[in-house]
Amino acid sequence: MHVGERFVSAPGKAILHGEHAVVHGKVALAVSLNLRTYLRLQGTASGQICIHLPNIDTFRAWDVAALQPLVSDRKAAGGRCGELDLELVERLRAFAGVAEGSTDSGNMAVLAFLYLYLSGFAGAQTLPSMSVRVWSELPTGAGLGSSAAYTVCLSAALLSARGTISSLLTQPQDTASWSEEELTLINKWAFQGEKIIHGNPSGVDNAVATWGGILRYHAGKITPLSRVPLLRILLTNTKVPRSTKLLVSGVKDKINKFPSIMVPVLESVDAVSRTCELTLREMATAGASAQQYDTLEELMDINQHHLSVMGVGHPALDTLCRLTLAHGLHSKLTGAGGGGCGITLLRPETAQRVAQEAVWELREAGFECWETSIGGPGVLLHCATSLPQGVLDVLTSH
Incomplete structure (x- = not known):
């Protein structure tokens, strides 16, 4: 054959x-x-x-x-x-x-x-x-x-x-x-x-x-x-190794220890996901607006705080968020956290110079960084x- x-x-x-x-x-x-x-x-x-x-x-x-x-x-x-x-x-x-x-x-x-x-x-x-x-x-x-x-x-x-x-x-x-x-x-x-x-x-x-x-x-x-809309992002690999199994286990332990605190956090994350889904659907059908990009940025900030509360943040991820925010860009971790990767939303009007400067600073911090897209x-x-x-x-x- x-x-x-x-x-x-x-x-x-x-x-x-x-x-x-x-x-x-x-x-x-x-x-x-x-x-x-x-x-x-x-x-x-x-x-x-x-x-x-x-x-x-x-x-x-x-x-x-x-x-x-x-x-x-x-x-x-x-x-x-x-x-x-x-x-x-x-x-x-x-x-x-x-x-x-x-x-x-x-x-x-x-x-x-x-x-x-x-x-x-x-x-x-x-x-x-x-x-x-x-x-x-x-x-x-x-x-x-x-x-x-x-x-x-x-x-x-x-x-x-x-x-x-x-x-x-x-x-x-x-x-x-x-x-x-x-x-x-x-x-x-x-x-x-x-x-x-x-x-x-x-x-x-x-x-x-x-x-x-x-x-x-x-x-x-x-x-x-x-x-779905095609969205521009920066993808950053902090190169900090982590164990997904241990991070998932740590979140579970925190939920069991503080259920009255952590269950509402999970509900809020769920609401973030659903609000983002609705926003993306609207962007795909009626065209993207500045207000919708504002919403996506706010949701990223909120969810990043949720993940820090869950205990899956990391100083490297904090550095990523700080460096990109200095350029007016909003970031969050993606995946298990504890290091790993983060994503940064680029608006349609974000100048190429701004994105390139952010990439340069992230690489200077020891990270790998690419400009790419999602969707x-x-x-x-x-x-x-x-x-x-x-x-x-x-x-x-x-």
Whole structure:
């Protein structure tokens, strides 16, 4: 079985509002970042399956003949996606030499790739030889959905290579997406990859990478907002490491210790998320006004204070908020907090000079900072000429 070349990309994600409160049944808004992960899948005649992940210095190759026995007794997936096949995961752990409990990003990325490859092509007369190369604009381990963007790219590329979903770009298209039914299938397969990497993910990250835009998450239900504005932001990585598990546990302990204080805080965060959602809907349908941007800025300030009250702030995040406010810009942490990343809203009239000065000062403080946008498209199929030249160079290098 020979497969053709294809290029796929998917976005990262940030949490706009609702961090931590979402764990306790409140509304959260997750948004796509215009920082993307790119994948090139190329059929080969080498008799091997290869995965190249230059961001994390991971390069692995296996003979297809050695992989075939792992799926010889499995029925064809046929596009279906049920529960994670734990028996296959364990076989692949042994095959790839990945120890139980390993959290190494390279090992887990390899394990997810092998699982999606073998599951997608189970039942094929022969497993196809191919080379897959992935490069990302997203930093790993920063809470920006890098693993979900990776598994969504893998799922879309492998499903299209198998012929389960469409894969043709029609002229004069440079990029194309898939039907709602196909996106749902991509998302389901990507969620299996996320389970391998993270154990018990919420499904939010892979949903954002699949559909893009802004998603509402509430009590386990994920709902894409049908129309959303594209917003300019600064994204800042403080590079302060943190444990999401410990931060979530700390918020829970504080709620249990001071319920009369903390429960109203959670209710207020919920109200912030709902007010932001309503504002974004109005901006998308009637056009954005200065007053609506004022509202978004105030909501960011309020929510940042909520998160500090929850105990997930950090001096680095305080520095971020202080430096950007000196330029009239409003910021908040995004994700688990305790360091990690923050987002800063840029208004349409914010001068490029102001944004550049803020970026320079944040970098001088030791942070990584990018000007980007939120609310852009989800997973896309590309023709080679539509890719940024630098990205194409990395994906096609040897």
